[in-house]
Amino acid sequence: MEKLAQYALRLGDDALILGQRLSEWCGHAPALEVDLSLANIALDQVGQATHFLNLAGAIEAKGRDGDALAFHRDVMDFTNCLLVEQPNGDFAQTMARQFLYAHYQHLLFEAMRSVQDERFAAIAAKAVKETAYHAKLASDWVIRLGDGTEESRARMIAGLDWMWRFADELFVMDEIDEAAIKVGAGIDKPALRPAWDARIDAALAEAGLERPASRRPVLGGRTGRHSEHLGHLLSQMQFLQRAYPGATW
């Protein structure tokens, strides 16, 4: 697959898998209003995924659209980061994932708005407003739970502890990113890290939480080496198109 198509695919896969994960909360959230919050964010992510996956298909030019890429690839072909495929756990664990990812995604899209390639810039310009809200909402919940009751605090700490080792992968560069930068679509992700650290640390300080200790980062999602969780997610997400290929309504 051409490198730029691969680059678009990664952006789409991140959004798709996170959207699918968040949608698992539908009907199960702690309160009706929170159910709607999470479903809204999930829909925003699926919307972004549609744009990026359609773009990946168009660049690849082999007749695959966003739906084909979402529903007819196997787990090894998915290029999302490991963070977004992590299981929801309890509400605090979900918010820990959302907190780490949404701030990254917001900074990424802020930068991507002004890349030379207008196709990427246009998607980012639309998505950046959504992700600004996602990041704010996630920070608010981390602060609430961290600075809440003894139980909510313990759960928030455990949630962050689970997700933390997957954060470094967000900022890793490889030849796909370098190639995208060369053609005016890529982002220097390590350059986003100081701003991300500052936002994360500010919210954690307000929540009265310690930054989890640095651990050996877990990598591999970008090249298809996934945790065991992704296969289960896909088996549910892809079931209908696998059982009834091409089904529409």
Place this chain on the structure above:
Amino acid sequence: MSDASKEWPLWEVFVRGKGGLSHRHVGSVHAADAQMALEHARDTYTRRMEGVSLWVLPSAQITASDPGEAAALFEPAEDKVYRHPTFYKIPDGITHI
């Protein structure tokens, strides 16, 4: 049965549809505090471009008229149609009225 004392308090939600219109009551949300109430109101009532501004206020802060007094409060207005400005002839060519 859920324990009512553990539920978040109720907030009334008002949405301004567009600039120039007043905020209109649209419903209510449960939330632990004002900030959460705004976020819940946003996610519950403005998902389909319904608004440009939101107000929330604690439902407990509303003082309502007593339904038992409705007759005394509102019915006397029923036979006073002259309070409506409907007895004027509007000259032709008058706009913006």
